Amino acid sequence: MQIDDFVKSCGVTLYYFDKDLWQRPGIYIEDIKTIFVNNKLSDEAIKRVVYHELGHLSHTNELYKNNYFKCENEANRHMIHKLLEEELALSDDQQSFNYLHFMKKHKLKTITDEVMVIDEYYSLIS
Structure with a gap:
C-alpha cells in the first residue's frame, strides 16, 4: 500500500510543504486531521515522518x-x-x-x- 493510501485509510489527509516555508520534517494537526510533510525528504524519510505523525x-x-x-x-x-x-x-x-x-x-x-x-x-x- 502506498503511503498516501495508508494515510487516507487512517482518516487523515496528507499534504506536502516546501522546505523554505518551514524548517521541520513534518507535523500532524489534530484539529483538521492532516499531516504536513516536507517535500524535500526522500521517500524513506517521508515514510518515517508519516508513521511517526500517525x-x-x-x-x-x-x-x-x-x-x-x-x-x-x-x-x-x-x-x-x-x-x-x-x-x-x-x-x-x-x-x-x-x-x-x-x-x-x-x-x-x-x-x-x-x-x-x-x-x-x-x-x-x-
Missing part, C-alpha cells in the same frame, strides 16, 4: 502539551512498529533479523530507539 493520532493538544516526551516516544514507537512490520513481511527468515542494520537503515540513533526496536521486534514475532 502515532500522534490519539494525542490531544492538552496531552501533548503536558506530556511532550511521552507523546514523542509513543509516536516513535508507532513508527518503529510500522517499519518493522514492513521489514519482517519482506523477510524469509525473521529469526535472522539484525536490529543494528535496521536502525542504521532507518537512521535510528538513540538508546530509546534501540530498546523500542528490540521490544517491537519480539512483540511482532511472538
Whole structure:
C-alpha cells in the first residue's frame, strides 16, 4: 500500500510543504486531521515522518502539551512498529533479523530507539 493510501485509510489527509516555508520534517494537526510533510525528504524519510505523525493520532493538544516526551516516544514507537512490520513481511527468515542494520537503515540513533526496536521486534514475532 502506498503511503498516501495508508494515510487516507487512517482518516487523515496528507499534504506536502516546501522546505523554505518551514524548517521541520513534518507535523500532524489534530484539529483538521492532516499531516504536513516536507517535500524535500526522500521517500524513506517521508515514510518515517508519516508513521511517526500517525502515532500522534490519539494525542490531544492538552496531552501533548503536558506530556511532550511521552507523546514523542509513543509516536516513535508507532513508527518503529510500522517499519518493522514492513521489514519482517519482506523477510524469509525473521529469526535472522539484525536490529543494528535496521536502525542504521532507518537512521535510528538513540538508546530509546534501540530498546523500542528490540521490544517491537519480539512483540511482532511472538
